[in-house]
Amino acid sequence: MSTDSVVKRHRVAVIGSGFGGLFACKHLKNADVDITLISKTSTHLFQPLLYQVATGILSVGEIAPATRMVLRKQKNVQVIMGDVHDIDLENNIVTSRLLNQDHQTPFDSLIVATGAQQSYFGNDHFATYAPGMKTIDDALELRARILGSFEEAELAPTQEMRDRFMTFVVVGAGPTGVELAGQIAELADRTLEGTFRNIDPRDARVILVEGADAVLKPMGPNLGGKAHRRLARMGVEIQLNAMVTDVDARGVTIKDADGTERRIESACKVWSAGVQASALGRQLAERSDGTEVDRAGRVIVEPDLTVKGHPNVFVVGDLMAVPGVPGQAQGAIQGGTYAAKAIKAGLEGETPEQRKPFKYFDKGSMATISRFSAVCQVGKLEFGGFIAWLAWLGLHLWYLVGFRSRFVTVFEWFVSFLGRHRGQMAATEQWVFARLALEAVNAGDVDARDAVRPFDGETSTGNGKSVANEPTTPSSDRRVG
Ligand SMILES: Cc1cc2nc3c(=O)[nH]c(=O)nc-3n(C[C@H](O)[C@H](O)[C@H](O)COP(=O)(O)OP(=O)(O)OC[C@H]3O[C@@H](n4cnc5c(N)ncnc54)[C@H](O)[C@@H]3O)c2cc1C
Numbered sequence: 415m416s417t418d419s420v421v422k423r424h425r426v427a428v429i430g431s432g433f434g435g436l437f438a439c440k441h442l443k444n445a446d447v448d449i450t451l452i453s454k455t456s457t458h459l460f461q462p463l464l465y466q467v468a469t470g471i472l473s474v475g476e477i478a479p480a481t482r483m484v485l486r487k488q489k490n491v492q493v494i495m496g497d498v499h500d501i502d503l504e505n506n507i508v509t510s511r512l513l514n515q516d517h518q519t520p521f522d523s524l525i526v527a528t529g530a531q532q533s534y535f536g537n538d539h540f541a542t543y544a545p546g547m548k549t550i551d552d553a554l555e556l557r558a559r560i561l562g563s564f565e566e567a568e569l570a571p572t573q574e575m576r577d578r579f580m581t582f583v584v585v586g587a588g589p590t591g592v593e594l595a596g597q598i599a600e601l602a603d604r605t606l607e608g609t610f611r612n613i614d615p616r617d618a619r620v621i622l623v624e625g626a627d628a629v630l631k632p633m634g635p636n637l638g639g640k641a642h643r644r645l646a647r648m649g650v651e652i653q654l655n656a657m658v659t660d661v662d663a664r665g666v667t668i669k670d671a672d673g674t675e676r677r678i679e680s681a682c683k684v685w686s687a688g689v690q691a692s693a694l695g696r697q698l699a700e701r702s703d704g705t706e707v708d709r710a711g712r713v714i715v716e717p718d719l720t721v722k723g724h725p726n727v728f729v730v731g732d733l734m735a736v737p738g739v740p741g742q743a744q745g746a747i748q749g750g751t752y753a754a755k756a757i758k759a760g761l762e763g764e765t766p767e768q769r770k771p772f773k774y775f776d777k778g779s780m781a782t783i784s785r786f787s788a789v790c791q792v793g794k795l796e797f798g799g800f801i802a803w804l805a806w807l808g809l810h811l812w813y814l815v816g817f818r819s820r821f822v823t824v825f826e827w828f829v830s831f832l833g834r835h836r837g838q839m840a841a842t843e844q845w846v847f848a849r850l851a852l853e854a855v856n857a858g859d860v861d862a863r864d865a866v867r868p869f870d871g872e873t874s875t876g877n878g879k880s881v882a883n884e885p886t887t888p889s890s891d892r893r894v895g
Contacts, residue, residue: 423448424761427508427521429498429694431458431481433746434527434731436815441754443488446761450519451481452510454497458484458815459550462743463823465590467553469560469597470605470836472826474550476819484815494519498528498694503701503724523726523760525753526694530732530741533690533710540661542850544583544683547590551849556684557838558845560598563682564606567613574679580618581680583666585658586687587624588632589781592641594684595622596784599648604834621651621678623658623668625687630781630789632740633796637789640798644783658687689741695733702727708735717771719753725766728753739774743813748774780806785831 424447428435431453439451457478466472482493496510496517501524508519532546545555560582567579584595599620606615622629622645629645629652630638642652653668660667665679691711699705699713703723706714712735713721719728719736730749732741739745752772759769778792782803790802807827814820830836 424522425520426523426525426757427452427519428525428527429508430527430529431455432527432529432731433743434750435525436481436484437747438525438527438730438750438754439485439488439491441751442490442757445758447490447757449491451485451491451493452496452498452508452519453481454495456480456495460814461548462810464547464553465593465597467838468547468556468594469601470557470839471830472823473838474554476823476826478550479816479819501694501698501701503727523757525728525730525750526698526733527731527746527750528692528694528733530689530691532685533688534685535688540685543663544585544661544685545849546685547594554845555849558841559682560601561839561841562846564610564615566681568610576613578664578679579681580613581678582618582620583678583680583683584620584622585683585685587622587629587652588686589630590686591622592630592645592781592783594686595620595650596645596648596782599650600784605836619651620649621653623653623656625655625657627654633779633789633791636796637791637798640789641781641783644787648784689732691733695729698727698729718756718766718769719749719772728756736772736774740779742779744777745774782806
């Protein structure tokens with residue numbers, strides 16, 4: 415293909431390789447467009463199964479195939495890695511950064527699907543002691559922290575220390591918190607049973623702390639009640655109306671509904687209490703013609719998922735705020751698909767004014783609690799137990815990308831759920847400390863990036879040419895040029 419013919423094609427930039435970004439690309443497969451998919455992670459991460467990586471059931475590979483492998487056969491997509499820090503809506507250019515090199519991607523249409531991250535409600539320092547679970551790094555760090563706590567308990571010189579190491583606190587009783595609490599309990603009761611000599615892992619306390627008055631509150635009292643009872647039967651201690659007011663290395667401080675404060679001594683804490691949209695949402699809103707963000711930083715999009723004044727710029731997935739659309743995979747898949755269809759229709763002559771508004775089709779929601787037990791809501795139908803668990807199993811397999819991932823996952827589930835073994839019990843010290851070390855590197859305290867830095871502050875364009883030299887100081891709104 416000549417350079418001229420490439421330039422003439424409609425250029426679509428897609429930011430993010432999650433559900434929204436990937437499904438947008440796939441629906442543009444046969445379109446006469448050139449797509450650049452930019453993501454700061456090299457994989458398409460299936461977040462709903464992260465908790466199984468954190469608890470030793472699945473390996474990273476099963477839930478996070480490399481995006482460029484997934485899209486290998488789709489010749490109209492180029493996948494590039496980079497952290498997007500600037501979206502220029504005047505000149506239609508996205509600027510991303512890989513290590514310290516800026517890269518510019520010009521576009522005619524843009525789909526922003528950068529999702530959300532953990533929110534500590536203004537207490538970001540909690541993250542040091544209570545990681546969330548949004549990324550592969552988070553899941554591996556959690557696995558190392560969970561297994562590491564048992565290791566420390568085995569060697570603890572006093573009962574007080576042993577108790578602290580064997581107390582696991584999960585903050586937030588939404589689907590992620592429920593799944594994690596259930597799996598930590600099963601790990602302790604089944605998988606680790608008989609593997610230590612000084613401690614009995616079955617003595618571990620798993621405490622699920624929730625600020626609201628119910629488990630799985632958005633799923634209603636029936637399913638929330640089922641999940642609550644099942645967890646309680648598994649020995650998980652559920653503390654409702656309990657607000658976490660502080661987190662440190664040795665535990666959490668909790669304020670109860672009556673205002674009293676108390677401590678839970680715990681070495682291993684997990685945060686699954688809130689989400690904050692990607693910072694690109696606020697930047698887009700500020701640069702649009704009056705689009706706003708909601709309290710979680712999600713972009714309040716137009717009915718066609720675009721931002722005001724820019725009908726070629728779509729925001730989809732967890733980053734978009736659309737009434738009635740939950741922050742779930744289905745919302746992202748349907749949003750990404752809608753944006754792709756709108757771009758295709760535009761190529762065939764449809765004007766933005768002619769677009770039909772985005773309509774969300776609610777396929778229901780579900781959460782697993784333990785092996786053989788889940789809760790499921792489809793329209794007005796609510797059910798729990800084994801049937802719900804089978805439905806959960808089938809649906810997750812369906813959406814896992816790649817035959818190999820599905821095959822290996824089924825095998826691992828067979829081994830873990832029917833037996834007591836878990837195949838992914840490796841954990842290293844690096845997994846626990848890497849996040850803190852990276853924060854130091856990013857803050858400039860350590861210049862470790864020199865070890866892997868091939869460039870010196872150049873900016874490149876889509877054709878790979880360097881166009882400018884830049885100082886290497888990171889800055890969120892620095893223009894290049
Ligand atoms: C632990 C967990 C369990 C879940 N369980 C379920 C479930 O059971 N069912 C369900 O329906 N949903 C579930 N969800 C929610 C679901 O995963 C999300 O709704 C969905 O992933 C949102 O898709 P997205 O494409 O908007 O964002 P994401 O999937 O989060 O993808 C965002 C992408 O953007 C990239 N990115 C972010 N910032 C930048 C940047 N500045 N530059 C470049 N790239 C960037 C990221 O690397 C990533 O590739 C769960 C989520 C979590 C965290």
